[in-house]
Amino acid sequence: MENVIELRELTKTYGTRRGLVDLTLDVRQGEVFGYLGPNGAGKSTTIRLLLDLIRPTSGRATVLGLRPLEDGVELRRRVGYLAGDFVCDGRQNVRSYLRFLAALRGGVPEARIDEFAERLGLDQTAKIKKLSKGNRQKVGLVQAFMHEPELLVLDEPSSGLDPLVQQTFLDMVAEARDAGQTVFMSSHIMSEVEAVADRVGIIRDGRLAALDTVANLRTGAVRDIEVTFGTPVPPGTFASLPGADRLSLDAAGTTLTGQISGSPDALIKVLAQHTVTSLRATEPALEELFHSYYAGAQDAPRTKTAPAA
């Protein structure tokens, strides 16, 4: 499969400050790639390097086979970009601003602009400077999507959106993928990335801490379980299971509760030797897995969720 983005040992320092360290990463054609990390991890730095908004200290980036520095004009034509700090000329109304950008990009059917605006609930007659933060973000989304670019690069795209609009945005991402477009989106919200991404990269302190498919990450993530038995089960029955210290059998030997990580296969084989009257297992929580990567990161936010132990 062709790579739409290729990053090789990409490093950016701001004076003495660490921005990004030795990032090597490929984003494949047609995938939705979720780029996750706590505040200050280096997500925006990576995205700005892709668009030549800043220059690398060392290493290189190739986007759609182009070099961001040399091929900036062609790159901008073929990429839809939403900046994390999206700003636009406040004096215009939404309609004329979007039509202006559409003309710059060589023309976009008006009906398509109207359709995106309508789906997101964006009033095109409003003056941009009077828009709320969330509504301004919708302008940013429409301008990124409207020319149906081969690659969408979206920095914290759902920031400020209410949950309904966030869902519309996720639908738009899924439709873009179905149409063969590639999406690279940063976020610090695991649940939205989990809902739509094929692969996830987690960045921490400027370095790639994890890179995997959502399906594989889910396999390694933690599930809460509760099992009840028709007849008491002897103590120690589950002691040989991996991660047994996170399982507890009650004194009566009829209820097992706790957490398992990874495949439930070993547990199920032990359970099969007993009479199980009920079984409850939650969907693996990627959120917790993500928080375990947060733990100890510089600038990491404090979270209420405990890391997956």
Ligand SMILES: Nc1ncnc2c1ncn2[C@@H]1O[C@H](COP(=O)(O)OP(=O)(O)OP(=O)(O)O)[C@@H](O)[C@H]1O
């Ligand atoms: N212009 C700059 N000058 C100095 N340091 C910078 C500059 N831009 C970013 N940094 C530093 O580089 C590191 C990475 O920042 P970056 O903005 O890429 O993180 P991020 O993952 O996008 O964070 P957030 O989720 O808060 O937007 C941080 O330590 C930040 O302070």
